[in-house]
Amino acid sequence: MAAAPRPAPYRFQRIGADHAPGQEQSQVARGLRHVDFSHGDVSAFPPPPEVVDAVTSAMRDGGRYAYSPYRGHPFIRDLVGQRLSAFTGAPIDPGSEVIVTPGTQGGLFLALSALVERGDEVAVVAPDYFANRKIVEYLEATPVPVDLAYRTRGDEAARLDLDRLRTVFRAGARLLVFSNPNNPTGAVYTADDIEEIARLAAEFDAFVVVDQLYSRQVFDQRPFTHLRAHARERCLTLVGPSKTESVSGCRVGVAVAPPEIVDRMEQLQGIVSLRAAGYMQAALEPWFVEAEGWLDQRIIDHARIRDDLHAVFGASADLGTRLTEGGSYLFLEVPAAKGRIDEFVRQLRTEAAVTVTRGPEFGDFPAAVRLNFSQDHQAAVDAARRIVDVAARW
Amino acid sequence: MAAAPRPAPYRFQRIGADHAPGQEQSQVARGLRHVDFSHGDVSAFPPPPEVVDAVTSAMRDGGRYAYSPYRGHPFIRDLVGQRLSAFTGAPIDPGSEVIVTPGTQGGLFLALSALVERGDEVAVVAPDYFANRKIVEYLEATPVPVDLAYRTRGDEAARLDLDRLRTVFRAGARLLVFSNPNNPTGAVYTADDIEEIARLAAEFDAFVVVDQLYSRQVFDQRPFTHLRAHARERCLTLVGPSKTESVSGCRVGVAVAPPEIVDRMEQLQGIVSLRAAGYMQAALEPWFVEAEGWLDQRIIDHARIRDDLHAVFGASADLGTRLTEGGSYLFLEVPAAKGRIDEFVRQLRTEAAVTVTRGPEFGDFPAAVRLNFSQDHQAAVDAARRIVDVAARW
Incomplete structure (x- = not known):
């Protein structure tokens, strides 16, 4: 008997990835x-030349780098924790609050999987990175759009529709996910908006996942406000060297979050991919300390x-x-x-x-x-x- | 208001990864x-020295390797498809039947996610690799054990309880997942058992995921039977250089499966991790063609x-x-x-x-x-x- 095409699990019907970027x-x-x-x-x-050197050295010293705890090498998390603490303006315990993931995409999937229950409503910004919505759909939850008013004149800042966010939280959503700088518009959130997001999260006992993949590349000396400086216990920050630093080919990203969320992400990483490639974690060694x-x-x-x-x-x-x-x-x-x-x-x-x-x-x-x-x-x-x-x- | 610990989604309650190996x-x-x-x-x-050289070269030639389609570089899939076709004794179309994943673990997660619907019963072998059961649980499906009789005397082969497998299929399970050689016992399945698994899969219109991670390392000239040579349309084979070849630190694995399953895995990979690290895919270039x-x-x-x-x-x-x-x-x-x-x-x-x-x-x-x-x-x-x-x- 010939094999019939097997029906896709229900989760797949929801994500609709037919136009996946870069797959054309x-x-x-x-x-x-x-x-x-x-x-x-x-x-x-x-990439910074130090990255190629660091990974090559790690491969030649395989015993130290090949295997790591699922959340990443302790010595890498120590380095990254210190640097991200200085960068984001809030303390980080590298032992409990940091996880290295296979790219920031890997971190996003783990984060939303760790936070979203089936049937939840999740606030997503429009426009924003396509995978935010797709992962929420895959988890059989419902993305609820909150507009970013980005079609502004001249120097006017883009603003998030905070009234809408309040309404969405009031209606029961307990999670917001967004990117800052915004993907795809390149808008940087104002300090006011970030602080108000933190305030609303506290008011409604909500949690926020913020993808700050491009937060080292801000133009015109514009100030950048790190959400975690205002909502350390209520936010998960995704960062990594894939964009500005051109290290996407290494697939290493970092998530910083409260310990119980990191624990859960690690537990899931143990069945999804085990760990970011042990050797590639060395690509984080020169991160934030590139040549002058x-x-x-x-x-x-x-x-x-x-x-x-x-x-x-x-x-x-x-x-x-x-x-x-x-x-x-x-x-x-x-x-x-x-x-x-x-x-x-x-x-x-x-x-x-x-x-x-x-x-x-x-x-x-x-x-x-x-x-x-x-x-x-x-x-x-x-x-x-x-x-x-x-x-x-x- | 202080942040309360957030309840874990229901999926997490099922996997119980408290004793994750290697995390002690x-x-x-x-x-x-x-x-x-x-x-x-x-x-x-x-690892074979060629692996370190291949990855280092790839990193220095970043433009060609950094980004790939989610399913992996076409030139890598071509190489791997040819070699695995010869190795497994059944033809492979590298364009449609091969996907490169972040380690075989990544492939296993994608495979089961692509095949298991919530509420399904899934036949798993006991004993077998812990993640088989955990991923099934995570997908809110039910693992149903099928015993491998491995406590045999002397040279006697370990045998799968095929009557039990038939019963499980008859009761509605449509998927079997197992490793060959068996993890943890090191037993190699007999040709008779593999052929009967293929026959039962055809009889019940079932599908089989087989993890052959250690299939290049068989001792005492023992014959090894590749399931896909008997059930190409009904099986997904997981392989990779992480074990025998010591390339685990690169996190590259390969899945070979019918096109519609590979399509679905790629769709999911697009939100889980995008791709195996572009540079690390070069670690597959010397695979199967190591020095004499x-x-x-x-x-x-x-x-x-x-x-x-x-x-x-x-x-x-x-x-x-x-x-x-x-x-x-x-x-x-x-x-x-x-x-x-x-x-x-x-x-x-x-x-x-x-x-x-x-x-x-x-x-x-x-x-x-x-x-x-x-x-x-x-x-x-x-x-x-x-x-x-x-x-x-x-």
């Missing part, structure tokens, strides 16, 4: 230099690309965007009518040799695309001009 | 060389340790074991009365400087411990003698 396979236009804006280009912005000026230069380089792309897109009557405040993402409003975004994205690939991530991945954004501008500077600018041309033809 | 923290006896039998010693048996004689020597070295430990334990009236046929595990019956295994294990640590994994992790085995004997040969033999001494005092 369609034909790219020939004769043009393809720019894949779905993630950063590590050839244009390589390394981070500043990286921020300057990205600010320049940002400014040039902003100028190119700003000159087009067909496109709209907002100056990125932190991180390498730019959210571009495009002239694709509702329901035609897939066609627009495909045309960018086939005619402009450009890969972007479609707006609907981030919520109800049918006419937007996300670009990661951590690319070769000139290639990115040239690609931006081609995007303008495609948009002009719509 | 209690004090070790001083003055003795500690032998950690909970996993292999990669200093005693290092490398694998043979490794098998010989392990067979010698096995023989010596078997002699030490066999001379004790207080201990019982069975000659390992494949892999590096040895399951030791110890004189700990029911309910006292934790005390026995603790005493091994404090008095004999030996860490082992407790039998109850593998099912209802209250008076057994598992040893991974991939250790420094002399240190392992010395440690075995100390285990005999501790047992003699009980």
Whole structure:
């Protein structure tokens, strides 16, 4: 008897990952230099050289690095705990409050799995990182959107709809998950908004997962407020060297959270993947202690690309965007009518040799695309001009 | 208001990972060389040198390796698919039937998540790898044990209780998960049993997940039967270089399965961890093409340790074991009365400087411990003698 296709468990029906970013396979236009804006280009912005050295050394000294407790090597957690404590402005006990995960994605999955019960309502920001919503769905809970008003003029800050958040908490949600700087818009939350999130969490006995993956890359000396400095007992912070530091290929991330949440994440990590690769945990050794000026230069380089792309897109009557405040993402409003975004994205690939991530991945954004501008500077600018041309033809 | 401890989601109540192997923290006896039998010693048996070179090169050529499709680099899947096709004796389409995962553990989690619906009954072998049962519990399904009769005399093969498997399938289970060679006993399934498993799967339209992590390390020229050669459409095979090849520190594993199952696993990998570390996937390049004689020597070295430990334990009236046929595990019956295994294990640590994994992790085995004997040969033999001494005092 031939095997019939096996039905997918119910959990799978909920996540709908058909358009997973970075997984696009369609034909790219020939004769043009393809720019894949779905993630950063590590050839244009390589990892700090110390990272390659640290991992190579760890592999040659396998006995010390190959195996670690599920939550990560104690000596790595000590280093990371000290540095993140200084960075976030709140103390960290590395023994109980830190877990190293296979990338920040691994940390996000463990965190939400450790916090979300089936049937829960979970506040998610719109727009925000697509996996927030998908993991909540996978856990058979319900994501409830809270808008981030990011379409502001000039220097005006993006603001979270805090009245809505209060309503959602009042209606029973006990968890908020969001990214700061925001993915996909590059907006940085104001100190007022972060403090009010902390206050609401305390008022409603709620918990907050904040993905601060890009929090080392903030432009224009803008102040950045760490939620955990205001809500240490009620928040879980996700960070890691995958973005600004271009260490995504190592799959190491860090979560900082109250001990009972870290315990639970470790318990789950023991059946999901055991641990972040033992050797790769060494990639965290140079983190936050890169060579003098390394981070500043990286921020300057990205600010320049940002400014040039902003100028190119700003000159087009067909496109709209907002100056990125932190991180390498730019959210571009495009002239694709509702329901035609897939066609627009495909045309960018086939005619402009450009890969972007479609707006609907981030919520109800049918006419937007996300670009990661951590690319070769000139290639990115040239690609931006081609995007303008495609948009002009719509 | 202070944050109250947050209740764990229901899923967590089911997995009970309090005794996760390799996570033991209690004090070790001083003055003795500690032998950690909970996993292999990669200093005693290092990875093939080609692995370190391959990963280091990949990191220095970041653009090609840093990011891959969630299911892994196409060029890695091509290599692996060809080699595993030859190894398992059944064709593999690398484009649709192979996924690279963060270790075989990552593959096991994705596989069971892709196949198990809440409320299902799932046939698990007893004894077998603890995570099989724990993941089934985590998915809110029910593991139903099927005994492996491994306490055989002399050369007699261990046999699966196939009548019981038939009964379990008849009662509604549609999935069997097991390891071959068996973890923890080191038993290798007979060709008859594997073929009958395939037949029963076809008869009941069931599916089988087989963890063949140690299938390259079979002793005494014993024949090994690959399930997928008899049930390609109904089985998922987990393999990887973490054990025999000592590449556990890279966290790369491989699953081979029908396309619709691989699709589903990839979809889930996209939210669980994105991908096995891009650079670490290069560790699979030298896999199955190690230097001439490398694998043979490794098998010989392990067979010698096995023989010596078997002699030490066999001379004790207080201990019982069975000659390992494949892999590096040895399951030791110890004189700990029911309910006292934790005390026995603790005493091994404090008095004999030996860490082992407790039998109850593998099912209802209250008076057994598992040893991974991939250790420094002399240190392992010395440690075995100390285990005999501790047992003699009980």
